[in-house]
Amino acid sequence: MxxxxxxxxxxxxxxxxxxxxxxxxxxxxxxxxxxxxxxxxxxxxxxxxxxxxxxxxxxxxxxxxxxxxxxxxxxxxxxxxxxxxxxxxxxxxxxxxxxxxxxxxxxxxxxxxxxxxxxxxxxxxxxxxxxxxxxxxxxxxxxxxxxxxxxxxxxxxxxxxxxxxxxxxxxxxxxxxxxxxxxxxxxxxxxxxxxxxxxxxxxxxxxxxxxxxxxxxxxxxxxxxxxGGSDPYLILEDADILKAAETCVTSRLINSGQSCIAAKRFIVMEQVYDEFVERLKSLMKAKKVGDPFEEDTDVGPQARKDLRDELHKQVQNSVAKGAKLVLGGEIPEGNGAYYPVTVLENVQPGMPAYEEELFGPVAAIIKVKSEQEAIKVANDTNYGLGAAIFSKDVKRAEQIAATKLEAGCCFVNKFVKSDPRLPFGGIxxxxxxxxxxxxxxxxxxxxxxxxxx
CATH class of the missing domain: 3.40.605.10 (Aldehyde Dehydrogenase; Chain A, domain 1)
Incomplete structure (x- = not known):
């Protein structure tokens, strides 16, 4: 051992x-x-x-x-x-x-x-x-x-x-x-x-x-x-885009992206899609991947090389099926199980980035036209651990979280996290x-x- x-x-x-x-x-x-x-x-x-x-x-x-x-x-x-x-x-x-x-x-x-x-x-x-x-x-x-x-x-x-x-x-x-x-x-x-x-x-x-x-x-x-989980984060047309993007990046990169309740799929209304993607890409790009013992490191290595290599295959296969690689996606030279922060656009059904859990610092972005489509895409998964929704209309977002999202933990304007005071688990x-x-x-x-x- x-x-x-x-x-x-x-x-x-x-x-x-x-x-x-x-x-x-x-x-x-x-x-x-x-x-x-x-x-x-x-x-x-x-x-x-x-x-x-x-x-x-x-x-x-x-x-x-x-x-x-x-x-x-x-x-x-x-x-x-x-x-x-x-x-x-x-x-x-x-x-x-x-x-x-x-x-x-x-x-x-x-x-x-x-x-x-x-x-x-x-x-x-x-x-x-x-x-x-x-x-x-x-x-x-x-x-x-x-x-x-x-x-x-x-x-x-x-x-x-x-x-x-x-x-x-x-x-x-x-x-x-x-x-x-x-x-x-x-x-x-x-x-x-x-x-x-x-x-x-x-x-x-x-x-x-x-x-x-x-x-x-x-x-x-x-x-x-x-x-496992493939947590959807819904960005509605009335969300505070800067705060939503900051929260999404924090969630996606917690523990170097290796968390079952990390944000995995970003489902974004078309009215705010371009602004959100630009914010997300900029924030992701600014994060430092490096030695976990250095104080300014945001993202350490993946836990094992085999896990890093499997994540890379999922990214490559998604790109081969039509996803657009806009950041990262290349294994760096040198020792260690490092993987760069990565952003994929145009993620569609049939791709690993849509269907599977990406257990690493990879963001999968999906554009939708309506609230109903956003909810449908969020629930279009075999997983049901966490979900989050971002909107300035808190009552609207709460109603979606409480009654329409198929997950064990649903958060409004905040990333999903465990708390000793609250039950935690999935469906x-x-x-x-x-x-x-x-x-x-x-x-x-x-x-x-x-x-x-």
Whole structure:
């Protein structure tokens, strides 16, 4: 299990893969620890999460450097990710008891209510793009609900996985309650189907989600899947074009374009099309692609060369089918998995830029003639994670966001982002289930009816 610095192409560290016997022992011990952990009250569990908050904030620079080395995240973005992890731990420490309190319901019974009891040990299969945030947004509510957790991280962020384990243990969480396992993704079926695993969550590609859902389904295990996205951003004719373009560029280039909820398809009304494209192109062109350790870097390398090369094929194939390349689109010389900020116009159905998720700093622009066409194009996708709409008529935009866009998260005059206070997740091939907020902590619990006569 090798980690490679995507900025240089140099090998960082190799880790021995765990065999199944070792993993079997880890799962057994996690279940023993969970049987004791679930007996603790919310205030006791919250004490440990608040210790995590302190560690995450104190070590944020170190964590940012680790992310930069393993997957190329620019340093300031890595620091922000660590701070967000602290926020989600703090949020659930403060609110889990309220979210999982007994829910009394009046019936013909003398007493009837709903309780929310932990399921057991939950397996988390996590991606490389937000290696700390993806895990802590799962771990904070899952641990506060009384569950244990096993983390299987991406192979290229194994160092992050082991650091996460250390942070959680240093906070005082029982060592067997949370463990990271080092295992290739091809050897996960027997882990998923292990009788000591009560449920599974995965953040990753749609293909990976389908495989995990099928394997978990064979043993009737609950799953939560947060998968890919091709988020549409609708620019209506009455939008503030400068602000819209600035927001769209920020969203498109977050994490060097490697975000499931980054802006992917820009659907622009013809009345403002030329102005928007010019603004977007100018703003994209001004962004610096470079070393993630340099403070003025906006876009670091892609996480792996194979991912960069696949992105380039999608761009090339889109151009071959008639898309117009107006910026970028050429792999730079030298080491590292770098890809330039890229803008494609005249994007049409049948092109990868229209049909597929472009997981990198590539903007696909689509011209439409009406609000109805904009909504139709936005929903013309297999994905349904996020969407955004820009208009000075906030009431109009809100109505479109609330009732007409097919996505789990719809934002008005702002880019799509996750927030510990709000449920996060998608529909269609972007997955199912929710993380964060009240709804997220209730995913991995037994919603139990109690009726007393």
């Amino acid at each position: 090798k980690t490679i610095n995507p900025a240089t192409g140099e090998s960082i560290t190799e880790y021995p893969e765990m065999d199944f016997d070792e993993i079997d022992s880890i799962i057994a011990k996690a279940n023993e620890a969970q049987s004791e952990w679930k007996a603790k009250n919310f205030d006791e569990r919250a004490t440990y999460l608040r210790s995590m908050v302190e560690i995450l904030r104190n070590e944020k620079e170190e964590l940012a450097e680790l992310m930069a080395n393993e997957m190329g995240k620019p340093l300031q973005q890595g620091i922000g990710e660590a701070e967000k992890c602290a926020w989600v731990c703090e949020y659930y420490a403060d609110n889990a008891g309220k979210f999982l309190a007994k829910d009394v319901i009046e019936t013909d019974a003398s007493k009837s209510y709903v309780t929310f009891n932990p399921l057991g040990v939950v397996l988390a299969i996590m991606p490389w793009n937000f290696p700390f945030w993806q895990l802590f947004r799962f771990a904070a509510p899952t641990l506060m609900a009384g569950n244990g957790a096993i983390l299987k991280h991406s192979e290229n962020t194994t160092g992050c996985a082991l650091k996460i384990e250390k942070i959680i243990h240093d906070a005082g969480i029982p060592k067997d309650l949370f463990r990271s396992i080092v295992r290739d993704k091809t050897g996960m079926k027997e882990v998923i189907q292990h009788p000591g695993i009560a449920a599974v969550t995965l953040t990753g590609s749609t293909g990976a989600g389908k495989a995990v859902a099928a394997q978990a389904g064979e043993t009737l295990k609950k799953t939560v899947l947060e998968l 269609k091939e972007s997955g199912y289930g929710r993380e964060l907020g009240l709804y997220g902590i209730r995913e991995f619990v037994n919603v139990k009816t109690v009726y007393v006569k």
